């Protein structure tokens with residue numbers, strides 16, 4: 184494990200200026216080797232700096248681990264170090280010449296489903312860990328289910344601890360076969376499998392010499408090359424208005440701009456648009472940024488739109504294209520992951536936040552709960568902490584929605600308990616009534 | 617699919633930060649931006665300009681001045697604030713000491729770093745700010761790696777790491793309980809290298825101490841500190857001249873310098889890209905005390 188063994192150093196600066204961002208969510212049960220794997224990725228890509236390494240060496244020694252315990256790199260809070268577990272979502276960063284990576288590292292136990300859902304909500308890719316000795320477990324099924332539920336476009340299953348099964352191809356193949364069936368049921372579209380040893384570094388950054396039968400790329404190569412651009416919705420123009428910019432200064436006396444982050448589609452000056460929910464029509468006059476006007480705005484850009492007409496538009500409205508509109512509805516079918524100790528019940532009232540629009544929501548009926556381990560639909564009177572179910576809810580204000588599978592931004596919402604102000608539910612819209 | 621509909625990682629991070637700032641301005645009543653003249657808050661200020669242009673950003677900036685700041689950073693702060701024509705509030709640790717809110721530490725290792733927390737919380741109360749933008753990043757330190765972008769502080773200003781709201785998609789829950797306030801970290805997902813690359817792309821000016829300059833320093837616990845009237849030398853410590861620069865701009869008493877010949881932004885970026893030591897590990901005495909030093913300070917209400 185000499186640091187010199189790595190090939191993937193810091194990126195040349197010129198290249199990182201054009202590199203892409205990839206958000207990764209990791210899930211694995213306790214002891215599958217998740218922390219070791221992340222430590223290995225950071226270490227072999229030379230993102231671990233010498234004072235962090237020194238700290239890990241000291242602590243490994245003090246604890247009598249007998250090896251460089253890379254798992255120690257990722258424990259952030261005192262309670263986590265004391266209990267030797269990851270409690271919360273932790274974010275890690277590393278960079279290679281091609282990409283910058285953000286890892287949302289979440290604990291894998293069922294009691295942390297809500298943390299997994301949180302980490303998964305923004306991820307482009309999910310790394311699911313399986314212990315080669317144990318094979319596909321209930322946890323593995325749950326982790327891949329969450330990836331599919333949150334519609335993480337890419338899943339990489341790392342079959343870890345291959346060193347402990349003699350790097351045996353048969354063990355790997357059996358896991359691949361079992362999970363391939365499961366993935367088909369889950370409607371996961373892009374699933375890859377990589378046999379690794381996080382501890383020894385096989386197939387993490389470097390191709391393994393121990394597994395000549397595996398002729399695909401190691402994990403890091405996969406992370407650097409997986410194609411993510413088409414994952415965005417460039418078809419349906421969706422622009423939730425965040426803030427109305429009115430300088431009212433001498434210089435910009437009549438300026439009125441609608442600031443927001445593009446949630447879908449490509450906006451262009453000249454496009455005919457409709458403002459929802461009022462259905463007023465206008466045309467995009469200009470798309471402003473700090474650098475000046477631009478001729479296109481696409482997903483995730485934060486810009487300010489000017490329209491040709493003086494309309495009454497405020498935060499929470501949505502600007503869309505006339506011939507391709509979202510559904511405006513008050514009654515929604517949604518899958519909700521519950522995140523609070525106090526269960527969700529029919530009749531429950533919450534505050535709802537969908538894009539930049541807030542209102543109140545009443546839970547109608549709970550159609551069923553999903554057993555996250557078997558995918559079975561179970562009748563349910565309520566949804567408890569970490570439970571996931573399908574519900575009908577009614578909003579006080581019309582919401583402009585798309586199905587979650589069509590657009591992760593206009594298809595999602597959160598529920599807030601008005602007495603505690605806690606975020607208590609995460610919802611994925613399945614349809615409108 | 618035209619490849620031009622593509623944001624680089626820096627522009628993605630920028631856009632996310634602007635989104636956060638606009639959400640907070642829309643949902644809170646009295647935000648403030650904490651501005652120290654350091655590189656992270658320099659980036660924040662630029663993001664604020666971008667988020668609300670062509671209007672001026674709709675909040676004041678505040679600096680918690682320990683009285684032991686680098687004069688170069690204070691000059692930079694004043695210049696930048698003038699350029700932008702924004703209102704600057706200076707919350708002074710000196711005043712907190714005079715008012716008896718905190719007691720000055722003594723001895724050669726005395727620092728006002730810890731005292732800042734009281735000054736900061738007092739100022740937030742006095743001005744009834746309900747949200748304070750800060751430039752903390754998750755790559756800085758392990759407790760920070762666990763902190764939310766909107767981080768709530770209770771009536772005592774304390775952070776409760778076990779009790780954080782989940783943050784899903786780009787939906788932020790900005791509702792406050794009575795007497796709570798929020799710290800907001802729009803550049804949570806940026807690394808030190810991202811910050812420097814952004815400064816370089818945006819051609820932002822930074823205080824001169826970020827570049828190599830000759831300075832009288834002394835060595836303590838393996839770090840180089842500025843020799844100044846604010847620090848008493850311990851026996852055996854000898855000031856000497858060295859070419860140094862700073863990686864962070866904090867209180868002079870606890871911010872270490874690094875030996876460096878980097879005199880341009882490009883040279884600084886190259887140096888950061890090649891460094892083998894973390895920013896805080898190399899330059900911050902305050903984090904070296906215990907494994908959980910930052911977590912403990914944050915729990916008390918620190919930045």
Ligand SMILES: Nc1nc2c(ncn2[C@@H]2O[C@H](COP(=O)(O)OP(=O)(O)O)[C@@H](O)[C@H]2O)c(=O)[nH]1
Nearest residue numbers: 212213214215216217218219254344380381382
């Ligand atoms: N032999 C072997 N042990 C491993 C491997 N990956 C992790 N481990 C060990 O498995 C245990 C749990 O790993 P850790 O990374 O803490 O698991 P986590 O709970 O998923 O984060 C530790 O003792 C690791 O050293 C591997 O590839 N091979």
